[in-house]
Amino acid sequence: MSIEQLKDQIPDFAKDVRLNLSSMASDETLSPQAKYGLFVACAIATRNPMVMAAFEAVAAAQLSATALAAAKSAAAIMAMNNVYYRFVHLASNKEYATMPARLRMNVIANPGVDKADFELWSLAVSAINGCGTCIDAHEKVLQEAAVPAASIQTAVRFAAIIQSVAVAIEAAGVTVALAAE
Template sequence: MSIEALKAQIPDFAKDVRLNLGAIANDESLGEQTKYGLLLACAIATRNAEVAAAFDAEAVTRLSPEARDAARAAAAVMAMNNVYYRFVHLASNPVYKTLPAKLRMNVIASPGAPKADFELWCLAVSAINGCGACVDAHEKALLASGVTQESAQTAVRFAAILQSAAIALEAAKLPVLA
């Protein structure tokens, strides 16, 4: 499935989502690898098979196998980290902040894609997953590496659009009650 096929599945009540998906397709503010790795990682993070399939189909022709795996790894490692660090951040017991995480996350050091791309993908996935601690950590790393605030904002905007597409598709499956 392509982005265009996905757009065609978005119901009329979510016309803005269709328009925003179209804007993503035409947005050239990020390089191709950065953009399509970001879209794939975010699509996976939405936990919607249709959205993930559509963006994987787009990524397969635009990303190397290593970059595709890196995008998948960003979604996977952030699924773990976002749960853990959101808990540590939200827990009122300060002891959790002092304990070692004991979570394997070697992929962050060697992701198989440029470090700035991977950090941007992790930022966007963390925004979808609602982990403020991870959002702050990845945004800080991005800015330190020279990535602009505009690029970070674009990444999170794309994440928001993909999440809204996933929700619109799920909402369309609800039965119509008279």
């Protein structure tokens, strides 16, 4: 499924989402690897099979196998970290913040791709998953790496658009079976 086909699944009540998806697809603010890896990581974070399939199909032609795997790794590791660190942040008992996480996160140190790209993907997924602690941590690393604020904002904007695509499709009652057509 292409992004154009995905756009066709977005109902009229979400016309703005469709327009935002179009503008996102043509946006050249980020490098191709950053952009297409972001598409994959954010699509996975939506947990919508149709959205995942469409964005992975588009990205597969633009990313190396290593970059594609790294984008998937960003989504997977943030799925774990966002739950854990959101709990630590929100729990009234602050003792949890003093305890070791005991979660393996080696991919963050060695993602196999440009560290800034991986951090952008992690930040965007953290925004979708609503983990303020992770958002702050990844944004700080990006600032220290001299990633422009406009690039950081673009990554989060793309995350918002991709999430809204998934929500609009689900709200319209479009099923995964349609993706096979």
